[in-house]
Amino acid sequence: MIVEDVLYGSYEVEEVLARLILSEEIQRLKDVHMAGPAFLINPTWNETRYEHSIGVMLLIKRFGGTIEEQIAGLLHDVSHTAFSHVIDLVLSNKTDDYHEQIKAQLIEDSAIPALLNQYGFDYRQILFDDEQWGLLEQKAPLLCFDRIDYTLREVYRYFSVPLQEIQYFLNSIKIIKKQIVLESVYWADWFIEQYRKVVIDFFYDPQNSCSYEWMSKAIQLGLANEEIILDDLMMTDSAFLKKLKSTGSTEILQLLGNMDHPPEYRVCSSEDDYDIQQQKKIRFVDPLVRLPDKIVPVSKVSKTAQVKIDKMLNESKKGIFIKFD
Template structure:
């Protein structure tokens, strides 16, 4: 099977990856959007979990990761619910890890274990603990394939950075002692700025805050009224939205009517609006200096400054108010 990704290029992948990609569980991710409610308030915010999962797998491959780690990368988000992390907000899960908590149970109900065994892979040896894969996942503020892919993918699709810039950054990535490392501090500074635009400019975009907060309220009420079950959340965004729209509940209908692409909002807390604080997400890429990886913040005052601004903004949060619709 030949896969072509606009970010990483073309690759011929092994039969086990092909079968996993074509499985219902992975194909479902084509209907699960990365940004939660983002696509429901801005049609251009349309990156999917499927595109990200393929990207993480290919980035691991590009960086020389093993086939097992590529499989883990492909499947790392397979248990994400519809609307991604909005469900965490609806369930008041501050760790934003509901998809990880249900991962093992979800996998057992899919064809994934049978596919892995078909190719002599032990599912327990490949899945369930991403921390064993040093390219796929690293604790913040380090680099990892997951963090790098969603940042480059989102920021390119949303026209914050150019494809040429993304490709230039990828050329600066190397693996040192099993971990993603950068060749120079300039690339580190560029990625820290770009990551800041992702977590502050996009995640905390007032329109995103509005959509995600409103949708979380809708889901919470729908679950409480048994209009939705938790098993329903393992469908696609459209499937779950279809259940909500078919409901005769007047409160749900009224809230859904406010989730639209023509709202106009302003920042500031004037009462009756939405306020959101962000999960703290910091990045401090390692840079190779004289054969040793050192944090970029030890080399660059710009990185230090951006990290501090990100911390302050996450604590402050953002407040939004709707001014009009239509």
């Protein structure tokens, strides 16, 4: 099977990966949007968990990861609910990891274990501990291909970063002792700036924050009124939205209607009489760089990088405050 990606090109993948890609569980991710409900306000924010999952798998393949790690990369987001991280706001889950909490059970209840067993793979060893895979997952602020893919994908699509520039960055990556290391301070600084665009400019875009607020309240109402259940969120975005609208609740329909016709708003400060306040999970990166005699976090050798990191952390801690006019 040939898999094509706008960022990474064409790759032939092994049969087990092809079977997994065609599975119901991975195909569902074609209608689970990375931006959650924000795409209902801005249809151009249409990146999906499917694209991201394919991208992570291909990056792992490109940089020499084992077939097991490619499988883990492809399936790392398989348990994301409809509208992605909106469920974390619904449940006041500040660690943004509800999909991780339900991942093992979803896999156990799926056809994935039997499929992997056909090819001689133990699904428990591969899928239940992503941190064993150094290319797929690393604790912040280190780089991993999960963070790299969604960053590159979103700055390419939403911030018009040239594809050639992205390719130059990818060419600067080296794998040293199972860690992602960049060959120059320049590309480490560059990636910090791209990451900031995603976690500050995009995640805290007022339309993004408003959509999460309205959708989370609609879901909370549906759950409280027993018109929906948590398992319904394992549908696709489209199917779940249809179910939510079918409740007929005036309050739910009004909240969802805000996304079709958003009210006027302005970003304000914590001292103002705000209507929405959101603070998302704190995210930042401090890439490793290779110097002639050592490998160090770029912040140790670049004041520019340290300033960018500090600014990102301060903006993340501040969050966003929105007032409707």
